[in-house]
Amino acid sequence: MIHEIAEITIKPDTHAAFEAAVREAVPLFQRAAGCLSIRIERTIERPETYRLVIGWATLENHTVDFRGSDDFQAWRALVGGFFAEPPRVEHTETVVNGF
Structure with missing residues (x-):
């Protein structure tokens, strides 16, 4: 599995x-190939910063299938x-799974 991790900074007070x-967008991802x-996780030290973490079966499911879809x-x-600024997106794969 590949994880897409997007760091998203939002405008204050939103x-x-x-x-x-x-929450409204969850069904878009549920039906994505x-x-x-x-x-989504909110950063405690920087409250306007979130991390969106999405598990994909393959990198291409995100970069090709979803990004090229109407749901994107x-x-x-x-x-x-x-x-507040464009999200910073990276993809990771697990190399050690401790417990």
Whole structure:
């Protein structure tokens, strides 16, 4: 499994609306080819910063299938207006799984 980790910084005082938009977007990911999980975490030390963590079966499920879909456009329409700057996106794979 590949994890997409997006660091998202939102505009001040938009937390509740942003989190509601992410909840609304969950079905877009549920039906995406190869999407295995999604969660969003809020950074305690920097409250305007979130980490979106999405599990994908393959890198291409994210970079080709989802990014090329209408659902990606719907995702960006729901949350893009909250971004204070473009998200920083990286992909990881587990190399050691402790416990």
